[in-house]
Amino acid sequence: MNCAHLGVIDGPIVVFGGPYSNFQATQALLQQVPIGATLICTGDVVAYCGQPAETVSAIRTAGVHVVSGNCEIQLAAGEADCGCGFEEGSTCDALSAAWFGFADTQIDQDARRWMQQCPDILTFDHAGARYGVIHGGVSDVARFIWPSSPDTVFAEEWALLENAAGPVDHVIAGHSGIPFEKRCAAGMWLNAGVIGMPPHDGAQETRFAVIEEGAYRLERLTYDVNKAVSAMRAAGLTQGYHTGLETGYWPSEDVLPSDLRVPSLARG
Numbered sequence: 001m002n003c004a005h006l007g008v009i010d011g012p013i014v015v016f017g018g019p020y021s022n023f024q025a026t027q028a029l030l031q032q033v034p035i036g037a038t039l040i041c042t043g044d045v046v047a048y049c050g051q052p053a054e055t056v057s058a059i060r061t062a063g064v065h066v067v068s069g070n071c072e073i074q075l076a077a078g079e080a081d082c083g084c085g086f087e088e089g090s091t092c093d094a095l096s097a098a099w100f101g102f103a104d105t106q107i108d109q110d111a112r113r114w115m116q117q118c119p120d121i122l123t124f125d126h127a128g129a130r131y132g133v134i135h136g137g138v139s140d141v142a143r144f145i146w147p148s149s150p151d152t153v154f155a156e157e158w159a160l161l162e163n164a165a166g167p168v169d170h171v172i173a174g175h176s177g178i179p180f181e182k183r184c185a186a187g188m189w190l191n192a193g194v195i196g197m198p199p200h201d202g203a204q205e206t207r208f209a210v211i212e213e214g215a216y217r218l219e220r221l222t223y224d225v226n227k228a229v230s231a232m233r234a235a236g237l238t239q240g241y242h243t244g245l246e247t248g249y250w251p252s253e254d255v256l257p258s259d260l261r262v263p264s265l266a267r268g
Helices: 023-032 052-061 070-077 091-104 109-116 149-165 225-234 241-247
Strands: 003-008 013-016 038-041 121-126 127-131 170-173 180-183 188-191 206-212 215-221
Touching: 023 052, 023 215, 038 121, 052 091, 052 109, 070 109, 070 241, 091 109, 091 215, 121 149, 127 149, 149 170, 225 241
Parallel strands: 003 121, 013 038, 127 170, 170 188
Antiparallel strands: 013 206, 121 127, 180 188, 206 215
């Protein structure tokens, strides 16, 4: 595992996942972060939306510390699919072919080299606590971990992280797209959600987190959804995720556990 340590961070820390090629959401986040804040992304800078190159450029220019997500790994290696962990033959698996194929045509070699050097694990110290940052899991970068996942899953991944990077008091992860906080035996498991897609809750706002003076809080992100959808339409990405930005509901629930699925009646 490629591990990087950021040292002691005294000021505010902005943590977010999955920009997902949503340039408008990325711009909105970067425009409202506190001055002097450290920015950390849990990976998947590129995914469903219509401006992958612009999003990568914005993230790099802002000096964001990025953990390698499955999309970074796959694009850097020149692979033919996103490696998202979707079940073969599922709706999510089918939909991924279009957006990954488009992203593959937009990302240049310099961006791929940058993706290749992103670490698998980031660690930092803040307010007397040590944090470890990963994408999905240590056992599998594309492992989906949900708030309802068994305690054994959290314990397994925690142990693997500490084996690779040393003891941590808290874990920050991404990949699932659903923000949550879970108290584990060893500390807090924190998922800030993603900024590029709403968390399947019927609202257009996405999520990020701020860590300040030892406290962790989730924040909502408002951005120009119409412009993001227009960029997806211009790119030919109209397989369903564009309407997800508008409705706040994902185009498929294949990947979600039953407790996070929303009855179609509730979605109108």
